[in-house]
Amino acid sequence: MFGLRVAPVNRGVPFDISVNGKSIPAYPGETVAGALLAAGINIFRKTYEGDRGRGQFCGMGVCYDCLVDIDGRHSQRACMTAAAPGMMIEVPAVLKEPAE
Numbered sequence: 001m002f003g004l005r006v007a008p009v010n011r012g013v014p015f016d017i018s019v020n021g022k023s024i025p026a027y028p029g030e031t032v033a034g035a036l037l038a039a040g041i042n043i044f045r046k047t048y049e050g051d052r053g054r055g056q057f058c059g060m061g062v063c064y065d066c067l068v069d070i071d072g073r074h075s076q077r078a079c080m081t082a083a084a085p086g087m088m089i090e091v092p093a094v095l096k097e098p099a100e
């Protein structure tokens with residue numbers, strides 16, 4: 001299963017990360033944000049005011065729109081964190097289920 005990734009690219013051996021208790025695939029060198037987006041999760045959190053969805057915006061650690069909880073650490077930037085085998089991600093505002 002490739003999800004939203006471009007199929008013919010050789011990405012190495014996939015591993016699983018947990019997102020809100022469900023496993024999704026990630027590849028070596030991929031960020032947490034990349035794995036989430038490839039799994040069809042594009043809203044990571046909601047704003048305090050207005051309850052508006054936020055996800056990856058800048059992709060380079062500046063906007064803080066991509067905050068998720070990673071291995072028990074609150075509000076980590078998904079775009080600046082490399083995915084690792086067994087990582088436990090909590091996405092507070094999952095509005096879309098990961099692609100099956």
Ligand code: FES
Binds near residue numbers: 055065
């Ligand atoms: S997308 Fe901007 S800090 Fe992560």
